[in-house]
Amino acid sequence: MADIPLHVISENSASERRVTPSWSITQLKRKLEPVTGIPPSSQRISLKTTSKETIAVEAADEDTTILSSFPLSAYAELHIIDTRPAGSKLNLNDTSGVEKYVMPPDEYEKKSDSVLAWKKAEKLGRFNPDAPSLEKAKVDAFEAEIRGRGIEVGKRCRVGGDDSRRGEIKYVGEVKEIPGSLGAWVGVHLDEPVGKNDGSIGGTRYWGTESALKHGVFVRPERVEVGEWPVLNDLEDMEEI
Structure with a gap:
């Protein structure tokens, strides 16, 4: 059977993914881990069909039960719930503890595809050779107005x-x-x-x-x-x- 596009939805992510009906439930869970950040053992999956029916994607033997056993249809929703306690979940939206990269000024100066490089090429702002005289003219105009x-x-x-x-x-x-x-x-x-x-x-x-x-x-x-x-x-x- 051909792959089927589904909407994969979890607490921290939502994306469109193609699912192979010949996968087992265990295989599906392994493939969903890098998408949702939820370990296979902590995933509870439900399928929301285009007719709004919700079906639990589970079985006594998930290693052998394949996805074609369920009414998969294009662009149905696959909802993944994280069953771990709140304290054990990773907050993937919290970036406060992530070290932010700041490019050194001398390295930024060398880039040819930056805003700074564009300003240099177009002679804008401080790179405009006439900038000092233009600023002085503006100041003089205000003083004359006063x-x-x-x-x-x-x-x-x-x-x-x-x-x-x-x-x-x-x-x-x-x-x-x-x-x-x-x-x-x-x-x-x-x-x-x-x-x-x-x-x-x-x-x-x-x-x-x-x-x-x-x-x-x-x-x-x-x-x-x-x-x-x-x-x-x-x-x-x-x-x-």
Whole structure:
């Protein structure tokens, strides 16, 4: 008989395998051990047919009972249960005790099929001969934006053209805690607690003291509009009662 494809399912694995009907149950169990990690003596096998019937794959003499004795059909499910006590089972999903290989930097440098090799070939990032001048141009552009907009610590402003996000500039400069933060940022203490932080970021405090209210926000200079923006009074338009 031709081999039959079955879905082999255990606690730690699931895969499609071809099974030979002339195998004995003992042979099947031996072949399943490297697939499931369960020793033959601890395997309890059941066959779930395409009609959803579940049949135990067992016999009094498993050395001579062959698989063609069972209603095998293509893509039926073969379920393998590990009968060992929980303390005796190997946790194949736990990789905490597995020593992880880390390639030495000098060996990685020699590889021709790595991301590093590709960056070198394409002259990207630090391998771009123009990178230093491009970075300087970006920093200079931020500084020009700050000067042009009159951004200074202590001045009133609003953020992003949003009239409800008014506040006071508390910091102007680099914020290394923000990924890709080349160039200056503007730290604003908003009048209302609608910000992203309390004046600190990544464990570094740039102004104020620790607070549960988030009045702080860091934005690029082009989003800051300096002006005599008074604190909004939500009650000023209410009639007297």
